[in-house]
Amino acid sequence: MSNGTDENRLRTAVVIVTYNSADVLGDCLRSLTEGARGVVLADVVVADNASRDDSVGVAERAEALPITVVQTGRNAGYAAAINAGVAALDLDALDAVLVLNPDCRLRPGSLAVLAEALRPPGRGIAVPRLVNPDGTLQPSLRRQPTVRRALVEAVIGGTLAGRIGTLGELVTDPVRYEAACTAAWATGAAMLISAAAWREIGPWDESFFLYSEETEYALRAADRGWSLWYEPSAVFEHIGGDSAVNPTLAALIVVNKVRLFRRRRGRIAAAAYFLAVALGEGVRALSGRPTSRAAVAALLRPSRRLRLIAPPPAS
Known part of the structure; x- marks a missing residue:
């Protein structure tokens, strides 16, 4: 070519x-x-x-x-x-x-x-x-x-x-x-x-x-x-590489993949997917991984989740 x-x-x-x-x-x-x-x-x-x-x-x-x-x-x-x-x-x-x-x-x-x-x-x-x-x-x-x-x-x-x-x-x-x-x-x-x-x-x-x-x-x-x-x-x-070490970015990855699955598959399948993802992040959070602790917090706390998916404009 x-x-x-x-x-x-x-x-x-x-x-x-x-x-x-x-x-x-x-x-x-x-x-x-x-x-x-x-x-x-x-x-x-x-x-x-x-x-x-x-x-x-x-x-x-x-x-x-x-x-x-x-x-x-x-x-x-x-x-x-x-x-x-x-x-x-x-x-x-x-x-x-x-x-x-x-x-x-x-x-x-x-x-x-x-x-x-x-x-x-x-x-x-x-x-x-x-x-x-x-x-x-x-x-x-x-x-x-x-x-x-x-x-x-x-x-x-x-x-x-x-x-x-x-x-x-x-x-x-x-x-x-x-x-x-x-x-x-x-x-x-x-x-x-x-x-x-x-x-x-x-x-x-x-x-x-x-x-x-x-x-x-x-x-x-x-x-x-x-x-x-x-x-x-x-x-x-x-x-x-930033998402591997940045807790905020890691949490956003997890939150958004759950949001997308819910949008495409419906509430029942989405609930099962949420539980599976939360289980995996929870296990890793217990082992001391900061990115997983941030992901679990974002999944379980709606206020934190909202701040992730709708960040404020840059000043």
């Missing part, structure tokens, strides 16, 4: 959401120069959520890229910023839009490989192989959330459950990441969405301020017949 003409390359735009991301955004933007080799890079939109650092300045000073800066004017959340970024694009002139975290780096030519994965009919989302800065695999694929999987993960832990058949929601077996495949959903740090799929599916759900918005979007896409494809030959580096 890298040797083709513009007529047979996919016309692609990139939307990067920033919030106090100045320390990582520069490397992300620089990686696009070689990372987007082989596609027509129509636009790079940096959608900024009222950063108090120099994120906007870093974007505006970037060279050799078609940069557009969109400022939401507040800490609007990940989904809202994605929607604002896509609203600045001419979707009818595009084949695909890459939604990207600012702490991602593209390997040379990786976007073209990912774009090729969207060509077959019915594929609406393509996701790359995510690796940590040291090159090790970063598990990113998920199976459909179910009460059974939540209960198994509560009893034996998500990492182990993800290695045994299809017991866990998070796919942790490294062997599963060697071959291309479909998945129910995947980490939202890097998702290439076909323009046709976006027009049919619509915008991301802004009621999820942070976390579970990518789950909701992928599952909604599947409801409309669009599959999510994992392409291991497209490699992106992703720093990530």
